[in-house]
Amino acid sequence: MNTQEFFEVLETHKNKSLLFEYAPNLLVGANYHITEVKHIAVDSVDCGARTDAWNETVVQLWESPKELGKRDYMTVFKALSIFKKVGTMKSYDLNAEVKFEYSNATFHTAQLFVNDFVIQENNLIIKLAIEKTDCKAKEACGVTDKKEVVASGEVCAPGSGCC
Known part of the structure; x- marks a missing residue:
């Protein structure tokens, strides 16, 4: 999902809580914070000596140890306000793929792509997945x-x- 598509999903569901599923049936804790939004320009050479370049938007999610046991998730509205503020400081490439960087005590740090999203009751659940090399x-x-x-x-x- 590119950055524009992600923002459109958020705009459509701004009255909901925002949850992230980082593995099947495993959710990022309600104590998460959006700690960084990276505007990344990748300039690469592959093993066949071909060059490539693209941009990515990487959002870092972090679970605050001070808020363990928190039950209420961040609202989509609040997340949108964070993303809008970032956009005023550093412009987004709206065609860039959006990824999420996350880890916890049992899940290694990884950049996850958006595989899908679902609405369950008053929750917007962003389903993340690992992309294999x-x-x-x-x-x-x-x-x-x-x-x-x-x-x-x-x-x-x-x-x-x-x-």
């Missing part, structure tokens, strides 16, 4: 199916142009 230069590496390479025992040799 992948070889972006499959053609240059001769990789047609990741499992096929692992199963056949092939290994990329130095200088082969492969990952």
